[in-house]
Amino acid sequence: MLSSEEIIRTIEMLKNENLDVRTVTLGISLRDCVSSSATELCTRIRSKIKRIAGGMVAVCDTISNKYGIPIVNKRLAVTPIAAVAEALQREEYVVVARTLDEAAQEVGVNFIGGYSALVQKGFTRGDRHLIATLPEVLSATRHICASINVASTKAGINMDAVLLMGQAVKEISLATAREDGFGCAKLCVFANMPEDNPFMAGAYLGYGEPESVINVGVSGPGVVKKELERALQSGKRLTLGDLSEIIKKTSFRVTRVGELIAREVAERLGVSFGIVDLSLAPTPTVGDSVGEILQCLGLTSIGVPGSTAALALLNDAVKKGGAFASSSVGGLSGAFIPVSEDLNLSEAVGSGHLSLEKLEAMTAVCSVGLDMIAIPGKVDASTIAAIIADEMAIGVFNHKTTAVRLIPVPGKDVGDKAVFGGLFGEAHIVEVRNIACSSAFMGFGGRIPAPITSIRN
Amino acid sequence: MAKKQAKGTLVSVSVMGDDRPGIVAGVSKVLYENACNIEALSQTVIMGQFAMIVVVAPLKGSKAEALKKALDELGREVSLEIQVRLLNPEERLGFDPGEAEPFVITVRGQDRPGLVYAITAILAEQGINITRLGAEVVPVDRQLEYIQIYEVDIPRHLDCALIQRALRDRGEEIGVTVDMQHRDIFRAINQI
Numbered sequence: 001m002l003s004s005e006e007i008i009r010t011i012e013m014l015k016n017e018n019l020d021v022r023t024v025t026l027g028i029s030l031r032d033c034v035s036s037s038a039t040e041l042c043t044r045i046r047s048k049i050k051r052i053a054g055g056m057v058a059v060c061d062t063i064s065n066k067y068g069i070p071i072v073n074k075r076l077a078v079t080p081i082a083a084v085a086e087a088l089q090r091e092e093y094v095v096v097a098r099t100l101d102e103a104a105q106e107v108g109v110n111f112i113g114g115y116s117a118l119v120q121k122g123f124t125r126g127d128r129h130l131i132a133t134l135p136e137v138l139s140a141t142r143h144i145c146a147s148i149n150v151a152s153t154k155a156g157i158n159m160d161a162v163l164l165m166g167q168a169v170k171e172i173s174l175a176t177a178r179e180d181g182f183g184c185a186k187l188c189v190f191a192n193m194p195e196d197n198p199f200m201a202g203a204y205l206g207y208g209e210p211e212s213v214i215n216v217g218v219s220g221p222g223v224v225k226k227e228l229e230r231a232l233q234s235g236k237r238l239t240l241g242d243l244s245e246i247i248k249k250t251s252f253r254v255t256r257v258g259e260l261i262a263r264e265v266a267e268r269l270g271v272s273f274g275i276v277d278l279s280l281a282p283t284p285t286v287g288d289s290v291g292e293i294l295q296c297l298g299l300t301s302i303g304v305p306g307s308t309a310a311l312a313l314l315n316d317a318v319k320k321g322g323a324f325a326s327s328s329v330g331g332l333s334g335a336f337i338p339v340s341e342d343l344n345l346s347e348a349v350g351s352g353h354l355s356l357e358k359l360e361a362m363t364a365v366c367s368v369g370l371d372m373i374a375i376p377g378k379v380d381a382s383t384i385a386a387i388i389a390d391e392m393a394i395g396v397f398n399h400k401t402t403a404v405r406l407i408p409v410p411g412k413d414v415g416d417k418a419v420f421g422g423l424f425g426e427a428h429i430v431e432v433r434n435i436a437c438s439s440a441f442m443g444f445g446g447r448i449p450a451p452i453t454s455i456r457n
Numbered sequence: 458m459a460k461k462q463a464k465g466t467l468v469s470v471s472v473m474g475d476d477r478p479g480i481v482a483g484v485s486k487v488l489y490e491n492a493c494n495i496e497a498l499s500q501t502v503i504m505g506q507f508a509m510i511v512v513v514a515p516l517k518g519s520k521a522e523a524l525k526k527a528l529d530e531l532g533r534e535v536s537l538e539i540q541v542r543l544l545n546p547e548e549r550l551g552f553d554p555g556e557a558e559p560f561v562i563t564v565r566g567q568d569r570p571g572l573v574y575a576i577t578a579i580l581a582e583q584g585i586n587i588t589r590l591g592a593e594v595v596p597v598d599r600q601l602e603y604i605q606i607y608e609v610d611i612p613r614h615l616d617c618a619l620i621q622r623a624l625r626d627r628g629e630e631i632g633v634t635v636d637m638q639h640r641d642i643f644r645a646i647n648q649i
Contacts, residue, residue: 001589002561002640008595011636013561013646065618067639199488219630367612 014069019254019286021261022281025113025198027205027213027274028052031078032164038092041085042099049076049103052212052271059107059268063261068203077203077215078114080197086126093133094140101141111186113203114147118193120155121447131161134168139175145201149189151392153399158449159389165189166442167430169406173377177410180418184407185372186306188333189388191395191402195273197331202368202403213274214266217333218258219281221342223287224250224314229295230254242319243297251278251321259326278322279367282312282342285423290314290335291344297373299439302337303354304347311335312365332401334367340407340420340427341372350428355454356387359430364394369403374418374427377410379435386438389448396402397451467496467523467544469512474537478509483535484511487527492519492554507537512544530569552586558612559588559640560617564605566633568594572605575631579623585609608640 013019018231033044078084078100085096097115104112119126134146144249148165151157167272169184178184188202195206198215205213227250258276266273282289290311293300297310314452315335322329337359339345348354356373363369370391375384388404395402409418412429419426472484488495493513500509517522525541532539536624564576574591580587581616589608611617621637628635 002643002647004595004604004606005594006593007561007563007643008604010643010646011565011604065621066637066639067642069642253646257642260641260645343574403505 001358013253015222017220017226018283018285019074019257020070020218021064021216021258022219022260023075023198023217024071024199024261024265025075025077025203025215025217026053026056026058026075026269026271027209027215029205029209029211030081030084030114034084034087036087038085038088038095041088041259042096044210045096045099046103047085047287049078049094049100049107052269053107056265056269059265061269063264067261067263069257073111074109074110075108075198076112077112077198077205078112079205079207080116080118081114082117082126082130082293085130086124087222088126088129090129090132093129097133097137097141097144101143110143111145111200111203111358112143113145113147113200114205115144115456116148116204117163118149119153120149120158121160121163131164131168134187135171135175135183136214138172138186145186145188145203147188147190147202147204149190149193150388151396152395152450153192153454155447156449156450157191157392157396159442159448160445162189162392163385163442163445165350165388166381167384169384170381170408172343173408173410176284180374180409180412180420181377181407182420182424185405185420185424188403188405189392191392192400193256193403194331194401198277199279199281199332201405202332204431209274210272212266212271212438213340214269214271215277216258216261216262216265217277217279217331219279219283219288220254221280221282221290221293222285223254224318225287225289225296228293232296240313244313247314247317248321251318252325254278254326255322255329259328273328274332275328276322276326278318278326278329278333279331280318280335281426282336282338282345283301283423284341284346286343289342289344290337291342291348295344301348301351301353303348303358307358308362308365310320311337311362315366323454332367336367336371337362338372339396339404339430340374340418341426346425346427354430356430356432360390360394363391363402364398366400369395369401369405371405372407372410372424372427373405374407374409375432376413376428376429377408378413379408379432382439382442383432383435383437385442387432388440393416393448396448397453399453463527465546467512467514468493468524469510469542469544471540471542472509472511472537474535476502476505480507480535480537481509483531484509484539487524488513491524491527493524494517495512495560520628540619543545553556554586554610554612556613558613558617560609560611560637561643562609562635562637564607564628564635565602566628568603569631572631572633575627576605576607576624576635577626579620580607580609583615585611585620585622589628
């Protein structure tokens, strides 16, 4: 039997602490759509997406009402387009992208991920076409998200790809200059990209995934913060071990919500249930911030000494609670630190507490990487590529996923603000020190070999 | 469960009065002495008022008249209202909602007369049975808030979205927040 306390606590989490399902992402395999004719491929893609995802938004809305829990985003993830469109010419990739964009619009989702290529060990013809068309696709479409895996612990870091991505980021930023380089917010560069990540911009349907699958990303920085505050106000003497325990229990609750919703959406759509991604994904709403959790843990601001340790504690506790709550945990599953999407982080940059170097350090112990960071428009492609290389090295050598989503903001510099709107938020421009000091290193190209720790068989 | 019941008869005993130590002991002593086995029991205290309902199975040798007399005497001695009633077989089955889904309705806001009626009128119109109902004042975000909790069975043939809307609209009319959510969300969040 439920106790009144349990019911009241649940209502509070939902009403006052921003507990929600951040995204329900439907993965759809496009492998059976392959054709050497662009027209044929596009017809098949459109018809398959409509067939599988046509009822998705309505189902999500019904389930959201039934449980009284908001499902903030409904999204699609598809097989990497570099593979699906391998037989096409470069200019035809843009046609495929427009088809995906229209199909997403038709079924009512806000993003479709999978304009992707995996090039950690080298390029196919299709991979090169896809990367070359990124600026055009991300500036001309609304719903498409792109991701490129340039490194893995098994393969090492494809530095040619890293350099190409530095250039692509720069070009996308210029192509979307009027929106402060917003096109770059729809592109993630990855090391060890997960095949079942439901979060954008990095969602795609991996090669080992089923025909169609529901993956869910829950959220809850607000809930974690409130629980910590409540415990701290109780007047009991608490150690960091106690606080970790509180975070763990909260993460358990949040994950259970995700699994309940994911299973029911999957069942009603007649597709497989995949995973729950138990990431703490902040929003620009006050009270829904990873930065504020660190302040609860006694730090003046995220970015000050102690931040990496506090974030490590948070990230680990989140994983432990989530792993107990569900046997199907996947995706990124950790605490996110996307600067523009977390109001507190953005302010920490503005006040000078949070620097690019500290962000990079923190990504060694949390999910997912240098995320949604607005940098001065003047930073050159080679420097951007070198920053990407550093972040990839953290992922590759620590056996974890890392990603980079940098947004060079044309015409803006430190002291200015980039405004993206909605969940993407706004951000103070972060200072990039030592610009144009890495071009010789980046110029070598080739591949940084896989670490010795990758040889495990 | 006792071995020998007299023809499957059950008796309900309801007890009300000012709360104090010894009420349950007093009642259960009489039940024991009159060869009755307690089959089910529920007890609560609201604002100092004790209320208990006990369903008992009279065993062999138990006499209904003697039981009633002994409980009447106890009631007079210690100022309790005690009612004894024989349950017929239909009553024991309880209300059957048919195929139904369990939901929780919560009403939050300023207390005022007519709140329970406003909500339950809608439920009664739709033939929705309440399985549990409680109301209390609780601290939410350091403020006291009045909250009612209804657990209900919504028959499958009813449209949940319509009932949700009707409840929400009624809540808006009378200045309270009304939510109706499937019980599983509370279980998922709170129970292992």
